[in-house]
Amino acid sequence: MNDDTERALDEAARLLVESRHVLALVGAGLSAESGVPTFRGPGGLWTKLGEPSMNGYQEFLGDPARWWREQQDQQADPDRTEFREAIERAEPNPGHYALADLERMGILKMTITQNVDDLHARAGQELLAEIHGNRTRLRCITCESRWPRDHFHGQDYPIHCPECRGLVKSDTVMFGEPIPRGVLDLCFSQTEMCDCMIVCGTSATVYPAASFPQTVRERGGAFIEANPNPTPLSPLANVVLRGQNGQMLPALVERVKALRR
Ligand code: NAD
Ligand code: ZN
Numbered sequence: 001m002n003d004d005t006e007r008a009l010d011e012a013a014r015l016l017v018e019s020r021h022v023l024a025l026v027g028a029g030l031s032a033e034s035g036v037p038t039f040r041g042p043g044g045l046w047t048k049l050g051e052p053s054m055n056g057y058q059e060f061l062g063d064p065a066r067w068w069r070e071q072q073d074q075q076a077d078p079d080r081t082e083f084r085e086a087i088e089r090a091e092p093n094p095g096h097y098a099l100a101d102l103e104r105m106g107i108l109k110m111t112i113t114q115n116v117d118d119l120h121a122r123a124g125q126e127l128l129a130e131i132h133g134n135r136t137r138l139r140c141i142t143c144e145s146r147w148p149r150d151h152f153h154g155q156d157y158p159i160h161c162p163e164c165r166g167l168v169k170s171d172t173v174m175f176g177e178p179i180p181r182g183v184l185d186l187c188f189s190q191t192e193m194c195d196c197m198i199v200c201g202t203s204a205t206v207y208p209a210a211s212f213p214q215t216v217r218e219r220g221g222a223f224i225e226a227n228p229n230p231t232p233l234s235p236l237a238n239v240v241l242r243g244q245n246g247q248m249l250p251a252l253v254e255r256v257k258a259l260r261r
Helices: 003-018 045-049 056-062 064-072 078-089 094-104 181-193 211-218 245-260
Strands: 022-026 108-113 128-130 137-140 146-148 168-170 196-200 222-226 239-241
Touching (some): 003 196, 003 239, 022 094, 022 211, 064 168, 094 245, 128 181, 181 211, 196 211, 222 245
Parallel strands (some): 022 108, 022 196, 108 128, 196 222, 222 239
Antiparallel strands (some): 137 168
């Protein structure tokens, strides 16, 4: 590691231990080293295949039974099957474990993640706001009840919520689908309290997540960007950790531990 990186890590560690309410905001880059491709950027899925249909949610509402049948048909779209298989094979990487360490140490109060891959929980994190849902779960679009993915196995399509009769779909937020109110409110209230946000592996182009670091800055807080590539938010960052999350985040945890000794 060069001197600039060492200095940035020291400064980031200092911000983390001196802040009262640290949040992480996470994107697909954190899971890149687990073998899950990102959507944008070099090697990104959309860079290769083009952007998917932007009205997935309208299509679901138009024919929910068809959507459920397509979930069973693994051959429907071979390119996207490759993505599904990568996500199913993926294991948490040192970046996920570093966030879990910060949470256990009482430093990280909540992680707002755009990832749907369940790798945070599998690394041992519990304080999660999964803003785009979690692919291992189902959700009622009306009352926001959630269940494990295979909960309604064998029932007729489309599936209706046993609580309120609303439609049940994957918890993953589709294009055109509103972010569930519960998790969105949690993100806004956490961001209001936040005095230091560490932004990991997100190109910060998808709203509302992209606005959270700006809110923290406007309220006088700090933010740390951890991303190997520049993003539209980079100029606003107090500290930039330019490297892979799997290397930078564990190095950051070591420095935080040293400061607290
Ligand atoms: P993005 O694809 O737009 O951007 C990925 C970012 O990760 C880029 O800025 C890139 O520089 C960075 N990156 C690449 N390798 C990295 C590494 N090793 N360490 C740290 N950063 C790295 O991702 P996004 O901003 O999260 O937005 C895309 C949307 O797609 C998200 O909302 C998310 O829901 C979804 N998505 C989720 C997954 C997943 O669950 N793992 C994967 C792909 C996309
Ligand atoms: Zn319901």
